Amino acid sequence: MKLLSKYNRIYLTASIIVFLITGIGYYYVVSYVLIDQLNHSLKEELNEIKTYAHLNNALLPQANTKNQLIYYKPTNNTITKAKYSNVSEYVIEEKEIIQFRQLKSIITVNGHNYEVIIREPQTETDDLLQLIFFITFIIAAFFVLLLFIINRLLLQKIWMPFQYTLSQIQRFNLSKQNEITVQPTDITEFESLNNAVLSMSGKVNKEYHSLKDFTENASHEMQTPLAILNARLDLLIQNENISEKEIGQLQEMYGAVNRLTRLNKSLLLLTKIENRQFSESESIQLDQLIDEKIIQFSDLIKARNISIETDIQPLELKMNHHLADIVINNLISNAIHHNLKNGSITISLEQDELMISNTGSEVSIDPEKVFERFQKSRQSEGLGLGLAIVKQICDQYNFIVRYSFVDNLHIIRLIF
């Protein structure tokens, strides 16, 4: 649940409870005041009757109106305590039951006791109460609605720096080297969040870069000893007195230097791609590039008696030329190396997909892991970096690359 909804839910519930309680309280207070006023008016009338009786020794004549009714009833009761109560009575004129406030008291005129009942209708009081309640309800509803809207707008505005920082963190990608930026805010909590995020991303970036620099420097440093080995081997083989056995050993050393050199170059290439050192892009005719690569590998393809089937539509891509070359090179090279003798390769290029499939035996790697570094099947003589490099390049251009093994076919799909 979003913080705003959660907050609004709590806030609304609390507001409604508060308004309900205050509304009820208000109702009772107002009705108490109004009843008190009625009581007062009834008491005044009673006083008037009492005064009249005292002065004239007679009962005040009944002048019953819609707003006041007075009844006299002879009684033997002598209790003089005035008693207020509510009564309901059907009033013919109004054709409805009306609530009255009534005051009962006993007065003595000429030695006779009379029960005096004064009634005043509560209709107006009720009407007034209803009106007050209605107005209160309207105000409360309006108030809640207003606060709800203000909160929504205000909270959204207040949380904006937070939302911005959050989106930056979500977008953050070490290898893409996008720096985190924050919006200035005067809210302390958000400011400390921003500071923490900035300092953390800064530290992470720094560590990442120093690691990358290390890899790059280490790779470069390795080139020199490799160059020495290569040069010394080139001189050693000039010696005319080398035995066949030694020649075999020298050839192995050449092989090892060659392998180490290629490994080093591949690692360096991976680091450089990660470091976005191939950012310049140009228009690449992928179909032409594929044709060129097939020609380049033609010796190898012929030697293994592999048949190639192509269905290549013209396709132009915005890409770094060097990287495009590496992707196609690695994919075709793999399709040849992991093929069977007399096998086949199928290459199809459409507007949004490149598919390269080749016959081959099942490999011992989890298909999910083929794009990881140094993942290779036991029988492979490669470095185990070719597909990792392809993946890295595809990531840079947001291409999707998938591998599957179906019906003895290794299938690589590149979706642009």
Add this chain to the structure above:
Amino acid sequence: MKILIVEDEKAIRESIVIYLTDERYLCEIAIDYLSALDKIELYEYDCILLDITLPDGSGLSLLKELKSTNRLDGVLIISARNAIDDRVEGLNLGADDYLTKPFHLSELSARVAAIIRRKQFKGNKDVQFNEINIDTFAKTVSINKTPIELTRREYDLILFFVSNKNRVVSKNAIAEHLWGDEMDAVDNFDFIYTHIKNLRKKLTDVGCKDYIHSIYGMGYKFSNQ
């Protein structure tokens, strides 16, 4: 032919000197930026082998220095950095070629020969080895004035051999020279044999002596013996 080798790594420097001296080049060495600067101010060279990363400066500034005085010395950059930017910058500054470490001495020698040909003879100098004549401008080969039809790889191969005559050239070096270092050299060993067989046949068919000697398990030697 005078060559200056600017390289701070002793073992590499020495190897280059030994290999190129055997090719009858006159080799001088400079082990750092300052001594290299001294040398190029005093003498002219047919080719300068320039390491970019020197202990006391960049080979690229040495190159700038050289080009600012309109010198015609050929320059071959040898660098441990194979960054494309370095390559492009080096070539833009007027270097003739760029070679990334590690390299084969035979490759280095072939490149030096090509630079000298281009510089001194504007590419028109034919390469002559006994009865073999290679026109590097037209990329044609003739034996005793009889032109022979060679494929691109066969042409590359014979020029590479002649540039490294009397030397054992390893299969690795040949593979890298013909197919580039992007491809695994081992993949191409079998094709070297095929190409050499074809080349040898084309040469001997027109009466050329068979100069290509196979060194068992190692490579080939192109020589008169």
